[in-house]
Amino acid sequence: MATEILMPALSPTMEEGTLAKWLVKEGDTIQSGDILAEIETDKATMEFEAVDEGIMGKILIADGSEGVKVNTPIAVMIEEGESADDISSAAPAPSEAASAPVEAPVDTPAPARVAAQPITPVIPAEADIPAGTEMRQTTVREALRDAMAEEMRRDDTVFLMGEEVAEYQGAYKVSQGLLDEFGAKRVIDTPITEHGFTGLASGAAMAGLKPIVEFMTFNFAMQAIDHIINTAAKTRYMSGGQMSCPIVFRGANGAASRVGAQHSQDYAAWYAQIPGLHVAMPYSAADAKGLLKSAIRDQNPVVFLENELIYGTSFDVPVMDDYIVPFGKARIWREGTDVTIVSFGIGMKYALEAADELAKEGVSAEVIDLRTLRPLDYDTVIQSVMKTNRCVTVEEGWPVASIGNHLSATIMERAFDYLDAPVINLTGKDVPMPYAANLEKLALVTTKEVIDAVKAVTYR
Amino acid sequence: MAARKSAKKSNTSKEDLLTFYREMLLIRRFEEKSGQLYGMGLIGGFCHLYIGQEAVVVGLEAAAIEGDKRVTSYRDHGHMLACGMDPKGVMAELTGREGGYSRGKGGSMHMFSTEKHFYGGHGIVGAQVPIGTGLAFADKYLENGGVTFAYFGDGAANQGQVYESFNMASLWELPVIYVIENNQYAMGTSLQRASSTPEIYTRGEAFGIKGEAVDGMDVMAVRDAGLRATEYCRSGKGPYILEMKTYRYRGHSMSDPAKYRTREEVQKVREERDAIEHVRELLLQGKHASEEELKAIDKEIKAVVNDAAEFSKVSPEPALEELWTDIYA
Numbered sequence: 001m002a003t004e005i006l007m008p009a010l011s012p013t014m015e016e017g018t019l020a021k022w023l024v025k026e027g028d029t030i031q032s033g034d035i036l037a038e039i040e041t042d043k044a045t046m047e048f049e050a051v052d053e054g055i056m057g058k059i060l061i062a063d064g065s066e067g068v069k070v071n072t073p074i075a076v077m078i079e080e081g082e083s084a085d086d087i088s089s090a091a092p093a094p095s096e097a098a099s100a101p102v103e104a105p106v107d108t109p110a111p112a113r114v115a116a117q118p119i120t121p122v123i124p125a126e127a128d129i130p131a132g133t134e135m136r137q138t139t140v141r142e143a144l145r146d147a148m149a150e151e152m153r154r155d156d157t158v159f160l161m162g163e164e165v166a167e168y169q170g171a172y173k174v175s176q177g178l179l180d181e182f183g184a185k186r187v188i189d190t191p192i193t194e195h196g197f198t199g200l201a202s203g204a205a206m207a208g209l210k211p212i213v214e215f216m217t218f219n220f221a222m223q224a225i226d227h228i229i230n231t232a233a234k235t236r237y238m239s240g241g242q243m244s245c246p247i248v249f250r251g252a253n254g255a256a257s258r259v260g261a262q263h264s265q266d267y268a269a270w271y272a273q274i275p276g277l278h279v280a281m282p283y284s285a286a287d288a289k290g291l292l293k294s295a296i297r298d299q300n301p302v303v304f305l306e307n308e309l310i311y312g313t314s315f316d317v318p319v320m321d322d323y324i325v326p327f328g329k330a331r332i333w334r335e336g337t338d339v340t341i342v343s344f345g346i347g348m349k350y351a352l353e354a355a356d357e358l359a360k361e362g363v364s365a366e367v368i369d370l371r372t373l374r375p376l377d378y379d380t381v382i383q384s385v386m387k388t389n390r391c392v393t394v395e396e397g398w399p400v401a402s403i404g405n406h407l408s409a410t411i412m413e414r415a416f417d418y419l420d421a422p423v424i425n426l427t428g429k430d431v432p433m434p435y436a437a438n439l440e441k442l443a444l445v446t447t448k449e450v451i452d453a454v455k456a457v458t459y460r
Numbered sequence: 461m462a463a464r465k466s467a468k469k470s471n472t473s474k475e476d477l478l479t480f481y482r483e484m485l486l487i488r489r490f491e492e493k494s495g496q497l498y499g500m501g502l503i504g505g506f507c508h509l510y511i512g513q514e515a516v517v518v519g520l521e522a523a524a525i526e527g528d529k530r531v532t533s534y535r536d537h538g539h540m541l542a543c544g545m546d547p548k549g550v551m552a553e554l555t556g557r558e559g560g561y562s563r564g565k566g567g568s569m570h571m572f573s574t575e576k577h578f579y580g581g582h583g584i585v586g587a588q589v590p591i592g593t594g595l596a597f598a599d600k601y602l603e604n605g606g607v608t609f610a611y612f613g614d615g616a617a618n619q620g621q622v623y624e625s626f627n628m629a630s631l632w633e634l635p636v637i638y639v640i641e642n643n644q645y646a647m648g649t650s651l652q653r654a655s656s657t658p659e660i661y662t663r664g665e666a667f668g669i670k671g672e673a674v675d676g677m678d679v680m681a682v683r684d685a686g687l688r689a690t691e692y693c694r695s696g697k698g699p700y701i702l703e704m705k706t707y708r709y710r711g712h713s714m715s716d717p718a719k720y721r722t723r724e725e726v727q728k729v730r731e732e733r734d735a736i737e738h739v740r741e742l743l744l745q746g747k748h749a750s751e752e753e754l755k756a757i758d759k760e761i762k763a764v765v766n767d768a769a770e771f772s773k774v775s776p777e778p779a780l781e782e783l784w785t786d787i788y789a
Contacts, residue, residue: 159601185601191631196590196624203594206579207529209601230584231591239572240562241786243579275787299789 002057002082004073010039010046012257013309017041018066019074028056030077037074042141042312043173054079128325135316143285143317144174144250144306147292148212150322152182155210158296161188161201162214162251171216172252172311198224198249202231202301205247210296215251218267218305232301233276248295250304253281254346254396255433255444257309264433264440266397268345271303272373273401278327279374281305283348285315287371290325298327307346328375332384336366339454340384342407343394344370347445351394354450363458373403381407382414389420390457394450399427421457426450472680474748476522480679481739482757483521484514487538488736489765490547491710494537494554497769498714503554507568510538512709515735516641517542519682520609520702523690527604531579531592532611534569535641535708539611543576547764551772559775563782586619588612589638593625596636596699607693611639615646617660623667626699630667633698637689638664640701641676643708648720661703669699676704677733707733 007017018040024030035047036056057078061068068074138146152158159182164171166179166189179187190197194215201211215221221228232245255264271279278300282288288306295302317323333348334355343351348369355365366384370376385391391411393404404425411423429443472480491509498507510517513535521542524530532539540550545561553560554568561571571581579595582588592610599606616622617640629636640660644651651658661671670692674685682704689700707729711718743749 157601191624191627193624193627195621196593196628199587199590199621200594200597200625200628203531203579203591203596204598204601205594206591207595207598209598226584226587227590231582231587234570235572235580236789237786238562238566238570239580239786240560240565242562242572242574244789246789278788 001079003052003054003077005036005075005077007061007068007070007072007074008039008048009070010041010048011043012259013312014041014043014070016067016069019061019063019068020045021063022059024056026056026059030054030056042139043171050077052077055082057082129318129320129323134319136319137314138285138289138317139312139314140282140285140288140306141172141174141176141311143289143315144292144311145176145178147289147296148175149178149181151293151296152178152186155296157208158210158212159186159188160212160214161190161197163190163192163216165189165214170214172308174306174311175214194220194223195227198227199231201247202227202235202245205232205245205301206235206243210246210248212248212250212296215249217256217263217308218251218253219263219265221249221251221267228271228277228301228303229274233274235276236300237276244299245301246299248292248298248302248304250292250295251306252308252311253305254307255309255428255440258435258437258440259433260435261432266305266345266395266428267303268305268373268395269397269401269403269406271305272376272403272406274374276301277374278302278372279305280327280372281345282371283310283343283345283369285313286317286323287325287331287369289317290323291327291371293322293324294327297324305345310346310349325371327372328377329371330377330380331369331371332366332380333369334365334367336364336388338364338388339390339392339458340366340368340381340388341392341394341450341454342368342370342381342384342404344373344403345396347394347396350445350447350450353447354454357447357451358454361460363454363460365454370403378410378414382411385411385415386418389418390454391419391423392426392450392453392457393423394426394445396428396445399425399430402427421459424453424457426453472742474743474746477739477743477746477748478757480515480518480522481736481743481754482761483518483542484679484736484739485758485761486547486764487511487514487518487541489761490541490551490768491537493765493769494551495710495714497551497555497772502773503568504556505567505569506534507554507714508535508712509710509714510535510708512729512734513641513643513676513704513706514538515679515682516639516676516704516706517611519679520637520639520686522679522683523686524607524609525690527577527606528690529577529579529592529595529599529606529608530611531588531595531608532581533585533588533613533616534581534583535613536569536571536581540571540573540576540578540581543573543578545571545573545576545578547768548771551768552775555772555775556777557772557775558778558782559771563786564778565782565786586612586616586621589616589619589622590625592638593629593634593636593699596629596634597632600632600634605694606635607690608636609639610636611641613646614640614642614644614651614655614660615649617642617663618646618654623663626664626667626669629699630664630669633696635693635696636699637686637693638669638699638701640703641706642703643706645708645712645720647712648716650720659703661701664699664701669701671701671703673703673705676706677729677735677738679735679739
């Protein structure tokens with residue numbers, strides 16, 4: 001019986017990929033375990049192995065096809081004596097790579113929490129982008145890489161170090177191409193030794209270099225947090241201003257998808273508490289680029305929190321020689337009059353989706369992206385709340401001592417008389433991240449929760 | 461002071477011996493004064509004295525050249541004096557005054573000097589080891605020929621980050637000298653109660669790092685080992701380990717009940733191995749200096765230390781605005 005081979009999901013977050021190359025041709029006899037094809041995602045190129053034995057009957061998707069959705073039939077395998085044309089009777093077989101789980105059945109789609117389509121802000125033009133500037137659709141991943149490359153061209157003392165940043169081209173492909181351009185002296189693969197290389201890079205920064213330390217994810221920075229806080233953040237103060245530690249700690253932060261408790265947490269509020277650190281958490285590609293360039297030029301240590309789920313999302317990025325986004329300046333994505341929604345990082349996705357939905361129901365939401373948490377642009381938030389008189393904060397981190405809590409206190413102190421409803425802080429639930437798909441969904445903040453919270457503060 | 465059992469003959473020049481004597485004595489008198497000021501309530505918090513270990517930093521500084529870097533733990537006063545930092549600025553930092561190296565905001569454990577390439581003064585046991593490795597990384601990156609001395613104790617030698625550093629330093633051939641100041645007690649826990657091996661210098665072997673044990677109470681032996689190590693590092697061969705067998709006469713900090721060792725043990729080291737007494741005998745035996753000349757040096761050092769103490773008392777406390785400065789560049 002003919003069997004369809006489906007486009008495999010090679011990582012928990014993969015939705016589509018490129019069928020880079022077939023390694024078998026029609027008519028070939030296939031053994032289980034043979035490499036059928038090379039599949040490229042935005043993160044990596046992987047080999048796709050045959051699960052069953054048989055004969056390659058028909059290749060449905062040609063070499064080099066891009067944007068092939070997961071679970072699309074890409075070929076048909078037949079048994080001895082069968083015809084390659086016997087496609088109509090083909091039964092779908094689970095597509096499976098050795099290292100990848102089977103994609104979820106069609107009736108319970110894997111939670112796709114990130115819009116694949118480009119996001120364009122409904123906002124007034126930014127003051128720092130000249131009118132008429134060309135915009136180019138760029139993924140967050142490319143924007144981060146471009147920022148590093150531009151700064152490395154500009155300053156020889158800037159270098160990148162971390163696990164798999166060089167030859168592997170980045171565990172999440174953020175550093176793609178940097179080794180080729182800058183060489184092994186400046187793009188350095190480290191052993192798996194976070195505590196050690198974070199201390200080492202901090203020492204190098206104290207001696208005049210400008211390290212960019214990539215943590216594969218910020219979960220692993222827990223091994224190194226002593227040097228981030230006790231070394232990098234305190235050097236300037238403890239030395240009476242003699243020495244600084246100009247260093248960037250960057251990497252994926254927050255929940256990815258189905259990776260469980262130890263790999264899914266948002267450190268925004270943790271690092272935002274530390275005097276001596278700057279903390280940035282961009283949402284859009286333009287901000288990722290502009291803020292990372294600022295971070296690299298900063299004479300202070302910067303914790304730069306990225307998100308795996310938005311690495312592949314495209315946004316407009318201004319085509320400029322030197323696009324810089326300053327720290328401490330929030331961005332109003334959307335102006336509104338009825339409620340202020342304040343968020344940052346991936347929380348912005350829910351905030352913006354909610355604002356779209358609410359607009360259909362006649363609620364005008366102002367959506368503010370904090371962009372940096374330290375320094376934090378209190379004034380923009382306060383001014384907005386004075387206008388709308390209501391506020392909802394949205395973040396992925398845990399509820400206790402959250403950024404939302406801090407903003408609520410600030411709003412209470414500075415704009416108490418303007419409030420028409422208590423501020424609502426939306427956060428991730430107060431639980432370690434579960435693995436099960438339904439529970440994970442429940443643990444995260446959602447667009448619906450934002451909509452409901454806005455309705456609550458606007459008494460609708 | 462009681463005589464040493466044996467004063468080794470030395471081929472060290474008169475000038476070098478006098479310099480060693482002067483520098484070690486400065487550290488000892490400075491630390492004695494610190495102890496006094498602590499007792500008077502002028503120095504607060506933790507205060508870790510270096511008395512007994514003076515030969516280590518003085519000997520190694522004799523092997524350093526301009527531009528070399530150093531980083532150490534919280535027992536750092538001796539390192540700062542040995543690399544030429546001003547005793548007034550160090551003492552005023554101990555008393556938390558404006559005239560201190562960190563303008564009173566660092567304290568005993570956290571002091572720095574860009575001018576003297578002294579990178580702290582670190583309060584977290586072992587943290588200075590990867591930091592020192594990073595200083596060496598910068599030297600190699602900038603190709604400036606510098607070498608870094610990363611000092612840590614026998615206690616810190618059990619921290620995991622030390623071995624993470626060894627691995628990277630060896631892998632990348634970084635010009636760093638790991639100086640293990642084995643004073644035999646990690647706070648109150650003796651080496652044999654904390655270490656699976658008595659020879660800490662062998663702990664680099666797994667990483668291919670050359671190491672040697674040195675009599676850290678003999679300033680000439682320390683200097684010679686320092687010269688071997690700096691030559692090795694400067695020639696691009698990678699890191700080097702020096703385990704200095706030394707001894708701290710005072711407690712771990714000022715609030716140490718000293719129940720973990722006997723008075724006799726301390727007394728024996730003072731009588732038989734004291735580094736300053738050793739050099740003093742060599743000076744006298746070699747007729748390089750008379751008792752009177754040495755007394756004159758003692759007096760001179762005492763004056764330097766008294767000046768530092770006086771400065772540390774009259775220098776004002778930092779202005780209240782200082783609370784909010786130097787957090788960000």
